[in-house]
Amino acid sequence: MFTVLVANPKGGAGKTTVATNLAAYLAGKRQRVVILDMDRQRSAARWLGRRPRGFPEVRGALPDTDPKIIRDYAPQWLIVDAPAGLHGHALAEMVKVADAVLVPVATSSFDFEATADFVSELTALKPVKDGKRALAIVGSKVDGRTIAASDLDAFLAPLSLDVLTHIRDSQLYVHAARDGLSIFDQPRSRAEDAWGDWPPILHWLQTAVAAKSHRP
């Protein structure tokens, strides 16, 4: 099982959107996927509750779900939708059990401020510092060719981090979320442009999975 922690302390950064879309994408590739909703608002669990029959199956778990239920399903992927405000001991514990950490960052100054301390804390954690956890930042609700995207690059440069990809601001995500779907559950004709933002995330994951399999 490969565990992806989707985290940012700021509410509204795009965690649940990234987590649910990633989960549905992997499910569409015939993978067994569990989404673990750690946020008390239960947005991911509610999304799952709205998911119509006939679409690739994603299973849900909550913090109090019996781990045996997850183990018995033997998922290839566990996607963890982290709560807002995650830091300190709770963050360290979650990073310990994750294989990769994906940090969506929206592009307002408020988001940068909230994310800066988080990223510093994250990169100071031993497994991340030692290169044993894949870490990636994705721009959230931003077009890669805009000033907002350059602002994000400038914000990350002193932290020696790059932006893996920019996930555009699109009503497709809003409508999909409302319907328990992802952009990957939509017809190509409607969603192809938005799909184009995701290959860097999927390649990054492939690399991280390969790195994990080579680790002693």
Ligand SMILES: Nc1ncnc2c1ncn2[C@@H]1O[C@H](COP(=O)(O)OP(=O)(O)O)[C@@H](O)[C@H]1O
């Ligand atoms: N790429 C996007 N395009 C348009 N709306 C988005 C996008 N990503 C997130 N949103 C919207 O922004 C809001 C916050 O996103 P959400 O994923 O719930 O953030 P978080 O889980 O970090 O609080 C939601 O209303 C969501 O539908």
Ligand SMILES: [Mg+2]
């Ligand atoms: Mg959320």
